Structure formats: C-alpha cells, structure tokens
Amino acid sequence: MKAFYSDHFVLPLPPGHRFPMIKYRMIREGAAGLQPAIDFQEAQAASDGELALAHHPDYIGRASRGELNAAEQREIGFPWSPQMVERSRRSSGATIAACRAAFVDGVAVNLAGGTHHAYADHGAGFCVFNDAAIAARLMQAERRAARVAIVDLDVHQGNGTASILARDDSVFTLSLHGENNYPFEKEQSDLDVALPDGIGDADYLAALQGAVTTLQQRFAPQLLIYLAGADPHEGDRLGKMKLSMAGLAARDETVFAYAREHKIPVAVTMAGGYGRDIEQTVAVHLQTIRLAGLHAARWSAR
Template identity: 60%
Template sequence: MHVFYATEFVLPLPPGHRFPMDKYRLLRDALARDPAYRLQQALPATAGELALVHTAAYIDAVERGTLSAAQQREIGFPWSPHLAERARRSVGATVQAARVALAGQGVAANVAGGTHHAYADRGGGFCVFNDAAVAARLMQAEWGRRGPAARSRPLRVAIIDLDVHQGNGTAAIFRNDPTVFTLSLHGANNYPARKASSDLDVALPDGCGDDAYLEALHGALETLQTRYAPDLAIYLAGADVHEGDRLGRLRLSDDGVEARDRVVLEWLWQRRIPVALTMAGGYGHDIHTTVCVQQRTMAVALGYWRRWQAMAQSPHAA
C-alpha cells in the first residue's frame, strides 16, 4: 500500500509549542517496520497546483515569507522556509495518494495532511494550504484530460471529514459546488467557534462515546448515499476523536476509532470508491497514544487495500 510522507521537513517550532510535530515521524517509522507499506517521500505541490484552490497573493505570501503577524497567529506557526516547503509537500502527499488510489490501487495514504482549516486566501488552525481541496481539484483536472468519456461529466469527489474539528476551510472552498460533497462529523463545541456550512454537518456533544458516534456516522453515510455518488473519496481520519486526546472532547475508545474506520472504508469498498486517507488531527496527552490510534487506522486501510488487489487479480472473487 502506497503511503506518502514529508517527515524530513520539520518545522522549527518554539519551545513549548503545543503542536506534536514528531507524531508524523513516529508514525512513518512504525509503518516502515512492515514491508506491506510502500513508503515514499512526497513531492511538493507546485504553485500552479495550489492555485487551483488558493489565491495567488496567499501562495506568494507563504512562499516569500510575507505573511503578516496576524496571519501567522491564525495559522498557529511562525513562518520559516521549512513551513512553506512542508506545507507544499503535505499537499503533494495527498495529491499523490489520490492519484495512486484512482489509478487502480483503491487505497493510499498520507501520514499527515487533513489541513481542513485553510481557506482559499488564508490559513488557520495549524493548516497552511488545504491538501484535500487541492487534491480534489487536481484529480478533477486530470480526469478531464482522459478523453471524451471523462469530459462528459466532472469527477465527483466526497470529502469525508472525521477530524474532531469542523472542516470550515474545506466547506467554504466548495460551497455551492455540486462536484464535491463535503461531510463533516465533529464536536459541536470545539474549534472553530464559527463554523462554515458543509454539504452535511453532524455536530456531536462533548463526551460523545463509541455507540452514539457510530450511530451518527451510519446516519451521515446513509444521507451521503441518497444525495451523492462519488468517484473518489478523501478521508480525514482524525485521531483527535479519541478519549486520550487533549483537544478533542469526545470519548471514543481504541476499538471505537477502529470501528469508525471500518465503517467508512467498508462503505467505500462496497461501492468500489477509491480513497486517499489523511491522518488529520491528533493531540494525545501522550504522543504515542495518537500514533497508536493512527497505526490502527493504517492497518484497517491496509486490509482494504488488499481487497482491491485481490479484486484486480481475480475480479469474480471480489
């Protein structure tokens, strides 16, 4: 299974910064011990690719380091050349995962990504560029170059956002766009204070546990099924829904998060919808708790990738 990373590009954060940057390296290192994962360093998204979603002025400010102090505070990271490079590669990782998934692999992943608080003209909430939005737009552009049959309609993309925080930037980018369906299942009382409107928002109360969460998820997927038929999914598999997360406010157990991932990936598999996974948020009191949750997500994804490979080898056995 193809897994893309940009862990060689670490942001120089000030002492005491609350973002757990090392989780990406720890997850990559854990996956590297299993040869079933094909780990590849992500290529950076180009300025042209970013411009499918982001304004030229914002892209230029990130690249040149001319973000204002207020813009940097909103993002939550101080600007540095590493910030710009890492942001581009984080987008590139999701782009590559989506491309591989669509090309027949069925399932691929980014060990980071899920930067859903980035708007077209600004970042926010530890998000610089919106990787899912850029990947969706670029896959649509590449789809349109496949020939007359593909050009007869746009590639339909579903962004299934199960980070504990609402995907406000993604929702705003695709507002009133019928080619991309945005679904966000999130904590009602969590960041951002002012939510945007996704195509489907499901707001959950503080303390929501496994059973209530899974019931809400099943309902959301049923609604998605009645309203949309995607050709590609981008799944934000946030670990911050876990009971051990210091920013999450929900109470999903280890088994509950795994069940969540199985519900989503089984729903996609039954409809043969390729999926690119991103790990999105995760802020455990113990960083190793977050990494373990993400490892289990990757293990579930690996199982479904194997189903896609078995189907390719013997279509009638699927």
Template identity: 60%
Template sequence: MDVYYSDHFVLPLPQGHRFPMSKYRLLRESLSTVPGLSFHEAPAASDTQLLLAHDPLYVTKVISGTLDAREQREIGFPWSTEMVERSRRSVGATIAACQSAFESGVGVSLAGGTHHAYREKGSGFCVFNDAAVAARVLQRTLGVRRIAIIDLDVHQGNGSAAIFRHDPTVFTLSLHGDKNFPFRKEPSDLDVALPDACDDQTYLAALGQALSNLDQRFNADFLIFLAGADPHEGDRLGRLKLTQQGLASRDEFVFSYALTRRLPLMICMAGGYGTNIETTVSVHRQTVCLAFEHYQKYAQQSVVE
C-alpha cells in the first residue's frame, strides 16, 4: 500500500507554538517497520493544481510572501518559504495518495486534512485545502465524477464546505464538536454536530446514521477520508471522549462502507493535538494499520472478481 509523507519539510515556528509539527515524522518512523507499506516522499503540488480550488490572488500572495499580518494570524503560521514548500508538499501527498487509491483501491497521506482553508484564504493551521485540490485533480485528470469527503476531524470542515457549497459533484460530510472551532460553521451537505464529552457509543451511532444518509443522497465514485485523531479523549483541543478502540471502530465503519461499495478510498491524517504526542501518533498509526488491512481485503476481493 502506497503511503506518502512530507515530514522532511518543516516550517519554523515560535517556541511554544501549539501545532504538533513533530507528529508527522514520529508517525512515519513508527510505521517504518510495518510490512507491506511502501513509503514515498510527497511531490509538490503545482500552481496549476492549487488553482483548481484556490483563488489566483490568494495563491500568489502565499507564494510571494505578501500575506498581511491579519491573514497570517488567521492561518496561525508566520509566513516563510518553508511554509510555502510544506504546504505544497502536504497537498501533493494527498493528490498522490488519491491517484494511488484510484489505481489500487487505497492510498494514504501522512499529512493533509487541511479543511479550514477556503478558496480565497487560509485558516486554522491550513494554508491550502488538500482535499479540495485533490478532488479537482481527480475530476480533471482521471475522470472521477462524484467524490464524497468524509470529514471525521473533531473540527468542522468549514473551508471544504464553502468551496463545494454549490457543487453537486462533491458531497461534504462532517462529524464535529458542536461547540468547537470554527465557531462560525459553514453548511456542509451533511453536518452532524456532537456535544462535548461525546462517547464511543454516541459517536458511532451518529456516524452509522450519517453514512446511511450519505448512501441515500449521493452516489459516490471515490471517497476522501479525513481521519482526525482529535476526537480522542486525550486530545487537548478535542472536547470529545472517544477511546482508542472507539476510533478504531470509527475507521472500520468507513473502511467497511468503502469495501461494500467497491469505492476507492484515500485516507489523510488531519488533526491531532494530544496532551501526549505519543497518544496522537498511536491513534494515527492505528488508522494506517487498519487501512492496510482494508487494502488487503480490497485486493482479495478484486482477485475473486
């Protein structure tokens, strides 16, 4: 199974910054001993690819370093050439993982999930919206018609919702904390707002209903799954109470949905801000390992057919 990483591209952050930059390297290192995973450094997304989902003026300002102080504050990162390169590579990892999934059934990006980026601005540690760009690349270059974005980060995918608001070819589904960031939500095609301290049972019941709703309303050809670690009970920004086993069940719900319908599936990591970074890495690692099990089932099903 192809796994794309971009952790060699690190942006300089002020001391004490709450973004867990090291989790990406730690995750790749923790997965390096898992048999069957094929690791690839992410290519950089091109300007042409970024412009499929982003406003030309915004892309130009990011690349040229002309974002003003307010725009940089909203993103949450100070501008640097390293920020630009890391953002390109994060999007490139998701594009490459989608292309791999189109060919083999499953692809994984150890980055991405930058769902707070709008067409014309960045926000919430998100410079470019990797899922939005990758969806457009799939449609333009591989002829994929209808894409469902299953966003299970604890924060609502407001940027994705806004980008695809009037597009019937992309369905945005978001399960998220009702009282968490962003405090002004954008309407997704399907939003499921969860209360603080939501537990495994409540979450999984809501997810099952959401996937059933998706099935009734949209005939997808491809799935993009944002597998955030931040619904975990140990996350300092999450406010939900899912256990690690609960998150395993969450992932298996999505993988089973994809397998039953023979849908190609791309998984990216999205958020995770554990009080202990090792916990966040463990949750993400679990997702990738379960994705590999799904990849094997998908391959076996293809042989039988």
C-alpha cells in the first residue's frame, strides 16, 4: 500500500499553539513499523490549476502571495508563512496521489489531509485548501471516476466540503459529526448524520452502517475519499464523543468492508485528532493505516 506524506514542511507556529503539528511526523515514523509493509512516497505540491478545481483563483493567489488579512488568518488559525502554503499544497497533492494509487491498489493513504473546513474563497479551522474536493474533481477530470463519495468521519462537520460541492450532483458528501461541535453553523451535505455528545461505540456504528447503506442506495460511488478523523476517540480534547479504540477500528472496517463489497477504491486521509495525549491520537491514526493495509492485501488477493 502506498502512503503519501508531507510532514517535512512544518509551520512555524507560536509556542502553545493547539494544532498538533508534530503528529504527522509521528504518524509516518510509526507507520514504518506496520505490517503489511508500506511504500512511503513524498507528496508533490498541487498546482494552481488543480487548486482551482475547488477554489477561487483570487483566493489561491492571495493565499500564495501572503496577502490574507489578519481576520482571514485568524479564521484559518495559522499565521501566514510560505511553509503554510507549501504544506497545504502538498497535503492536497497527497490526496490526489492517494486517489490515483487507490485505483491500482484498492486503497492508498495520505498521512495528513482531510482539510474539510476550507471553503472555495477562504480557509477556516486549520484548513487552507480543501484536499478532498480538489481530488474528487480532478479524478473526474482525469476520467477515473464519474461518481465520487466523500465519507467524512471526522468529529466536525465538513462544512467547507459541503459548501464547495453543494450544487454538484456527481460528488456525494456524507458527514457523521457532533451536532453540538464546531462548526456551530453547519452547511448541508448530501447526507448529514448529527450525533449527540457522549455517543458510544454501538450507537455510532449503527448510525454509520445506516449511512453507508443509504450512500449505496442513493449514489453507488466509483471512488471513496475517506476522512478518518481520530477526534471521535474518547480521549480527544475537542471531540465530545466516547468511541473506544475498538469502536474506531470497527468504524474503519465498516468503511473498508463496504468498499470491498462494492469494489470501490478508497483514498484515506487522517483529518483531525486533538487528544489529551498525542501518542493516543497517533495510535488511532496508525490503527486506521494498519487496517487500510490489510484492506489493500485483501484487494490484491481477489
């Protein structure tokens, strides 16, 4: 299984910043010891043309040149820097590469990505460019898939993704998220499943199974882009949910089993994770990567 990374590009964040930048290097280093073996590849940067599949050219230009004003930078949550732009471009490039690889291997992974709060004309919530929306439209432009589903299981609604793709019937946006969590003003996805604070494994998994059944009945995708957020975990500072490690493994396996049953390639992104213990957050992501590798092995053995 191929895994694409961009963690060499680190943002110069101020001391005490709550974004866990170090987790991406930790994920790559931890994944190196997983079985089945992983083929690590450094991601290439997405071009202006690729970004423009989901973003306004004016926003791309201003973000790239460092012309975002103070309010725009506060909404993103990062001070502008060349590293911010480069990392965001490469994170989008990694999801593009993972999608292409998934058509060959069944599944591939971006060891970052899942920047689902970025809108067409502005960033938000630690997200500059929307990698899933960009990659979905590029796979269509390259005629690899006509129907793409974005399955967003981060604890926060993918509001930027829903907004960008609101009038695009060829991309299905599915979001399971905390009803009382950020963003507090939600957008409308093709299927939103808003979940209460404190939800546990059994109720979450029942909701997810119903959601993927509805996805198949209504859409029958030819590619899945899966945002496998670690923030539904019970130890997350921002998540408000109570999923265990076993519950999150069952979540991932539900998505991979659905994909296997219907022979759908899957590109996985890491999305959010803000654990009180960063090693726990990394462990959740590594569990997803390990299960993705097992899914790839089953795919190749068909």
